[in-house]
Amino acid sequence: MHSLWLLVVLSLSLYAAEAVKVGDKFKDSSKCKACHSHIVKQWEESWHSKSHYDNDEYFRKTIDYVARKSNGKSLNTIKIECASCHNPRISVTSTSSEYDAIAALNLDKDTAASKALRSNTISEGINCVVCHNIDQIHDNLPDSKRGIHRVTWMKSGTMSGPYDDAKSPYHNVVARDFMDTNPNQLCFVCHANDTSEEGHRFTNMQSEFVNSSKACVDCHMGSRKSGVAATLRDVNGNAKKRLIREHGFEGAHSESMWQGALKVDARKSGANLAVTLSNPQPHPLPSGFGSREIIIDAQYYSGGKALKTESLSLTSHFLNKRGKPTIPHLADKTVQNISIPALGSKTFTLPMVAGADQVSVVVSYRLVNDEVREMLELKEAIWSKKMVIKKLNLKL
Numbered sequence: 001m002h003s004l005w006l007l008v009v010l011s012l013s014l015y016a017a018e019a020v021k022v023g024d025k026f027k028d029s030s031k032c033k034a035c036h037s038h039i040v041k042q043w044e045e046s047w048h049s050k051s052h053y054d055n056d057e058y059f060r061k062t063i064d065y066v067a068r069k070s071n072g073k074s075l076n077t078i079k080i081e082c083a084s085c086h087n088p089r090i091s092v093t094s095t096s097s098e099y100d101a102i103a104a105l106n107l108d109k110d111t112a113a114s115k116a117l118r119s120n121t122i123s124e125g126i127n128c129v130v131c132h133n134i135d136q137i138h139d140n141l142p143d144s145k146r147g148i149h150r151v152t153w154m155k156s157g158t159m160s161g162p163y164d165d166a167k168s169p170y171h172n173v174v175a176r177d178f179m180d181t182n183p184n185q186l187c188f189v190c191h192a193n194d195t196s197e198e199g200h201r202f203t204n205m206q207s208e209f210v211n212s213s214k215a216c217v218d219c220h221m222g223s224r225k226s227g228v229a230a231t232l233r234d235v236n237g238n239a240k241k242r243l244i245r246e247h248g249f250e251g252a253h254s255e256s257m258w259q260g261a262l263k264v265d266a267r268k269s270g271a272n273l274a275v276t277l278s279n280p281q282p283h284p285l286p287s288g289f290g291s292r293e294i295i296i297d298a299q300y301y302s303g304g305k306a307l308k309t310e311s312l313s314l315t316s317h318f319l320n321k322r323g324k325p326t327i328p329h330l331a332d333k334t335v336q337n338i339s340i341p342a343l344g345s346k347t348f349t350l351p352m353v354a355g356a357d358q359v360s361v362v363v364s365y366r367l368v369n370d371e372v373r374e375m376l377e378l379k380e381a382i383w384s385k386k387m388v389i390k391k392l393n394l395k396l
């Protein structure tokens, strides 16, 4: 057993070469509060802060499901694969089959991999020192290398930011283009594409993105407004005025972001109701990620009395190698992709109900479709909540 142990330790220490340890002074957001408390508060509300096995039910149950269905890969090996984007400050970036053999016997508690996964350096998910400790982004690498595999880190304690004249008594600062003039490059480190265990690319936001005058940060961090980057006061008692953005990274989990996210038009078309969804955003909606869903509900009325509701679910379905329905991360293929392309539109038809003189159309969004929600047994209300995009009434 001892020689096997040595092998594991050796192979893990080789793989851990890319990771840079985050010093205790910087590793969690509480260390930034004294001077950036407003930013820390906004970030705490974001889903970047929930990107960890313990804090996002959908993420956790997907990992458990993948580990259950995959041959020979341990739960920790899957966690480490996902960590490359979800927890990129992890100190171990891959495992070996020897590790999986040991994990299967439950003898892996003291290995570097198990310790890395338990470390509080990663428990905050995508925190300040994920984005602000990046030195370089290597866009010359193959496009499958994402997250931790696409960046090099700075020395712990140096923060990259948008300003080239900042000074801080707590940390060093450097300016980087990806924090200022070229921010999409930072977002695309992770929000580019993802591939299933079967090698199927089930989402590809970067290739579907249409360059427009707006960058990701303009919509998901708001426009630049005047404020302060740090609340620390100088000798005259003033904090430096700056142009800053919000750190809430609002997205698919916020109903307010969905209101008006698509334009909706409905009209009679022979024996059907035609509903056209137009997407003014520079990326598809849903993003194609996971099993997001858009739902069209058409409630028909006659003389003010409700007759019947017709519904249409717009979502992708995924099949495994044996042709059975599965979740995106185990998919061999996508059977239906209904997302509305960037700056494009699609028209869908619903049956008309006889005798109706009016219809009310509600277009809404759901984070996880019925199929995947049931497979993963997701319990929290947020996954099935219908978030309204647009409502309209039409006389027939």
Ligand code: HEC
Pocket (backbone or CB within 6 Å): 047, 056, 058, 059, 062, 063, 066, 078, 081, 082, 083, 084, 085, 086, 146, 147, 190, 191, 192, 193, 194, 252, 287, 289, 290, 329, 367
């Ligand atoms: C290439 C980077 C990358 C890798 C690797 C990756 N993810 Fe993700 N994941 C993302 C991004 C980016 C999002 C947010 C996308 C969105 O909301 O449309 C995300 C979102 C998710 C979500 C949706 C979470 C929610 O709250 O709605 C789940 C579930 C998920 N990932 C599971 C996994 C699992 C399991 C693995 C490992 C098998 C994994 N991911 C590996 C980048 C990645």
Ligand code: HEC
Pocket (backbone or CB within 6 Å): 029, 032, 036, 039, 040, 041, 043, 048, 126, 127, 128, 129, 130, 131, 132, 161, 162, 178, 179, 180, 183, 186, 217, 224, 228, 229, 230, 243, 244, 245, 246, 247
């Ligand atoms: C997902 C990446 C990401 C994360 C996580 C993140 N930031 Fe930022 N941050 C940015 C970007 C991008 C900018 C540049 C915004 C702009 O265009 O001005 C920025 C700007 C800043 C600035 C300059 C002032 C401002 O608001 O524009 C400070 C200070 C800062 N961040 C601190 C933090 C702290 C503290 C945390 C953790 C609580 C954090 N950031 C988490 C991406 C991130």
Ligand code: HEC
Pocket (backbone or CB within 6 Å): 025, 026, 027, 028, 029, 031, 032, 033, 034, 035, 036, 128, 129, 132, 159, 160, 161, 162, 163, 164, 165, 166, 167, 168, 169, 170, 171, 173, 174, 175, 228, 229, 230, 232, 240, 241, 242
């Ligand atoms: C003792 C106060 C203090 C603490 C604690 C502190 N900072 Fe700062 N930080 C500053 C000051 C002051 C500035 C410069 C602000 C300016 O010039 O407008 C700054 C600037 C920044 C910038 C922008 C740098 C640039 O060049 O654009 C980032 C990013 C940043 N801090 C991140 C962090 C993070 C992450 C933490 C926690 C790990 C942290 N800071 C902790 C005081 C602090």
Ligand code: HEC
Pocket (backbone or CB within 6 Å): 047, 048, 050, 051, 052, 056, 059, 085, 086, 088, 126, 130, 131, 147, 183, 186, 187, 188, 189, 190, 191, 216, 217, 220, 221, 249, 250, 251, 252, 253, 254
């Ligand atoms: C280190 C990888 C990484 C980087 C860099 C990154 N993200 Fe994310 N982002 C993720 C992951 C993973 C999730 C999903 C987290 C979850 O739901 O648990 C996510 C979620 C999001 C969401 C969805 C939030 C929601 O409520 O649905 C938005 C919006 C977002 N990111 C915007 C950005 C923007 C803008 C940038 C660039 C400034 C950026 N991200 C940079 C990994 C990253």
Ligand code: HEC
Pocket (backbone or CB within 6 Å): 184, 187, 188, 191, 209, 214, 215, 216, 217, 218, 219, 220, 250, 251, 252, 253, 257, 258, 261, 280, 281, 282, 283, 285, 286, 287, 288, 289, 292
């Ligand atoms: C013109 C504004 C705009 C720009 C630019 C933009 N987005 Fe979005 N994005 C939206 C809107 C609106 C939604 C739908 C509501 C929501 O989820 O926030 C959305 C949704 C998302 C989602 C959730 C999608 C889903 O179905 O799971 C992610 C993740 C995201 N955007 C990331 C990005 C990234 C990364 C970029 C840059 C490459 C970007 N966005 C650029 C407006 C924008």
